[in-house]
Amino acid sequence: MKGPLFYAKILLFGEYGIIKDSKGLAIPFNSYKGALKTAQHLTGEAKKSNENLLNFYEYLKTLDSDLVIFDLEAFKNDIANGMYFDSSIPQGYGIGSSGALVASIYDKYATDKITVLENLTRDKLIKLKAVFSLMESFFHGKSSGLDPLNSYLSLPILINSKENIEATGIPSQKEGKGAVFLLDSEQVGETEPMVNIFMNKMKNEGFRKMLHEEFVTYTDACIDDFLKGNVKSLFGNVKNLSKVVLANFKPMIPNAFHKVWEKGIQTNDYYLKLCGSGGGGYILGFTEDYEKAQKSLENYKLEIVYRF
Structure with a gap:
């Protein structure tokens, strides 16, 4: 088993400001990525990741929210069968290592998930961000939900304010000096x-x-x-x-x-x-x-x- 890939993100502008309602602009960064995998014999990082997923499962079990429902039984079984998050995204580097993990878990286990293929209205983006904020709070204590959102959609995201976010296009890269x-x-x-x-x-x-x-x-x-x-x-x-x-x-x-x-x-x-x-x-x-x-x-x- 190998899940879909979820990429790192870079918040080009808006760090700290977005906590206080400034604009923000986040882009996917495809040089680093992660995916859910399963192995029979876990060692090293894979074993650590598997244990971390179990802690995350325990956390999701306690979530009391109308926003999202997970197939927790399937999640627990997959962890027991050796599932781990195989990631090249460096942790503690500010490019969304926990965000990619959160996106992958939502993608696989949310029972009524909003998919990337839908018409992503502002309401759907706000709801997704709220779900991801709840989920990622397990890792950071307080999360905006932006990192998983970026990783999940794999699109540049423009934050106009807390209640106004949109997928956006950025100018195509040029072969310039800058x-x-x-x-x-x-x-x-x-x-x-x-x-x-x-x-x-x-x-x-x-x-x-x-x-x-x-x-x-x-x-x-x-x-x-x-x-x-x-x-x-x-x-x-x-x-x-x-x-x-x-x-x-x-x-x-x-x-x-x-x-x-x-x-x-x-x-x-x-x-x-x-x-x-x-x-x-x-x-x-x-x-x-x-x-x-x-x-x-x-x-x-x-x-x-x-x-x-």
């Missing part, structure tokens, strides 16, 4: 502690003001520019966003990267932003000249996500 890339911090980040730091910061009026007036403003502008293909304007807004994040989200940026972050802003070789909740994992980079960024970041592992 790029969006991942920078590997080579350390794992955990979502829950980072979200807790953010929630504590939100108690501060000055932080809330900055979030509303600067962070959300630049995030929304970046998304508009990206979707319309206004590359010149995009880089101006990404630079401003990068500055705001460095000034106000330092705990979410691994210490070793504070200077690297600053260097990008000063040289204009590249601009960095958080990828997911931060604290480790990948950092997202934007550059108008990828070769120049590569030279500037020669000591780090980079991976291209999108070309301008």
Whole structure:
């Protein structure tokens, strides 16, 4: 048995802001993926995954919601028969490892599932996101449901607000010099502690003001520019966003990267932003000249996500 593939996701814009109703833009990232598989003899990662699925089953059993019904009997039997989630998506890297797992479980065991082939109305997308939020809370304590939604649909998703999300198209990639890339911090980040730091910061009026007036403003502008293909304007807004994040989200940026972050802003070789909740994992980079960024970041592992 091998289930369908579910891909990683990258939240290009909107991390933390979407908790407070800014816009967000998430795209599937097909370089990493996962699928449900079964084996008779489980060892190592597969065994760990199987045990994790059993814990997830116990959690789903306790869910009291009218939103979704699962065939829990089938899920339990498959776990007993050696089912595990075989995934190349690195965990704690901000690209949706738990999201892909959640999407695969919903796809296989939800009895009244909304399928990708349906006409995906806004109501259906909101319902799916709510279901995925409930499910993924098992992993993070609090989840927007966006990662599994992206993985499940395998489409770019535009978040206009909590109650207004839509599948969207993004401009096709060009063979230009510019790029969006991942920078590997080579350390794992955990979502829950980072979200807790953010929630504590939100108690501060000055932080809330900055979030509303600067962070959300630049995030929304970046998304508009990206979707319309206004590359010149995009880089101006990404630079401003990068500055705001460095000034106000330092705990979410691994210490070793504070200077690297600053260097990008000063040289204009590249601009960095958080990828997911931060604290480790990948950092997202934007550059108008990828070769120049590569030279500037020669000591780090980079991976291209999108070309301008």
